[in-house]
Amino acid sequence: MTAPKSPPAAPPPDLRNLPRTDRLLEAAARAGLVARIGHGAVVEGIRAALDGHRQAILAGRPCPSPDAIERDVLARLEEAARGSLRPVVNATGVVIHTNLGRAPLSSAAIDAMRRAAEGYTNLEYDLEAGERGDRYGHAEAPLCRLTGAEAAVVVNNNASAVMLALAALMDAPPARGPDAAPALAPPDGLPEVVVSRGQLVEIGGGFRIPDVLRRSGAALVEVGTTNRTYLRDYEAAVGPRTRILLAVHRSNFRLSGFVHDTPLEELVELGRRRGLWVVDDLGSGTLLPTRPFGLGDEPTVQERVRAGADLVCFSGDKLLGAPQAGILAGRREAVLRVKRHPLMRALRVDKVTLAGLLATLAHYERGEAIRAIPVWRAIAATPEELRARAEAWRAALGDAGARCAVLPGRSAVGGGSLPEVTVPTFVLALPAGAPDALLARLRRGAPPVVGRIEEDRVVLDPRTVMPGEDDALVHAVRAALAT
Structure with missing residues (x-):
């Protein structure tokens, strides 16, 4: 018995309606798209669009007309010409x-950044002496006036400010107190940072305080519990390898109810007595009191500096209302160690960021922050x-x-x-x-x-x-x- 014949294979999909690349390239040139985004980008966009249509046809969908495909390609290229980073x-x-994009900038900050970008500046040039100057000195004076700190330095964001603070202060203790243990030789183990369990936070983008501690070369010592940590918990954890007491402000969540945090002033007293650094990660630092605006009592940078922390770390592009930056303000000895650390060069800011930050700080010094800085306005x-x-x-x-x-x-x-x-x-x-x-x-x-x-x-x-x-x-x- 003869086997039944297989049905004839379906005809291959007709791809002849797909327009040629050169036709679409000419259409893009007439529309001014080649001049706006470049020949290579237009060709790449055309090929990607044609490949999408080709795959759709092979999957069984009907082929549009050449004119419809041309309109689609030009629309895609027009979208690309707008750029991926757009004002909204x-x-x-x-x-x-x-x-x-966080904080929008004041018109004065934008003008200052434009002027810095248009030409040369004395970023690292001492005009008086005619020789190399200090990049970090431009912002230090206004930051010290506004916060009450002895010294200050600016890096590219607060996450790097915290990492740099820990790395720079890990090698050696500050001037040692009467009850301080002797400094430990390196072979005996990693230096330690003591932090409350209730402050081991994660912020946006998966940035976690424990990860920062490990990357800075420290051993993490957790004390207390999630909701209650006392000074005695820190005291019990201090040992020969302890170098830093770290306070982390919970700026993106709250604990309520049966809660106790050790005040920063108490940590500072313990640090002075035992010869330890005290670092305060304030997160989104504010220079203005928040209660008058119905926002509760957010600690100001000035308050944390007065409490005596060796370094207070906070953001420039949040409540400060400046370009993205991380600011470290506090005692001169600690800031000098930060400036001398090898990571400082990798994390420094450029002239444009410094210009915007300086213009923003000037609003605070002139008493016009509320009306001039968009965040506060x-x-x-x-x-x-x-x-x-x-x-x-x-x-x-x-x-x-x-x-x-x-x-x-x-x-x-x-x-x-x-x-x-x-x-x-x-x-x-x-x-x-x-x-x-x-x-x-x-x-x-x-x-x-x-x-x-x-x-x-x-x-x-x-x-x-x-x-x-x-x-x-x-x-x-x-x-x-x-x-």
């Missing part, structure tokens, strides 16, 4: 939004001001605004600062229904607008929308609602 309108109400905005701004957005939307509402809400400081603390605001609530899709359309706008969802509605908080961005926000909302 932050309408989330989160003042220091890590994913959106946003924090200080009153609910009445914010309601008026949200109402103006609603009115500017015309017919679309009739479907929106101005409602009370809460804004957060964010950026690992002041956890669980919010302040009252008013938001523009967009029409209900499919909030995720509406947020996506807003993010695809020009400029992108980032909001949040509350009770199944997209809401836009004016607290974090920069002055001058209102018209762009209204245009983006109108376009998103019309789609």
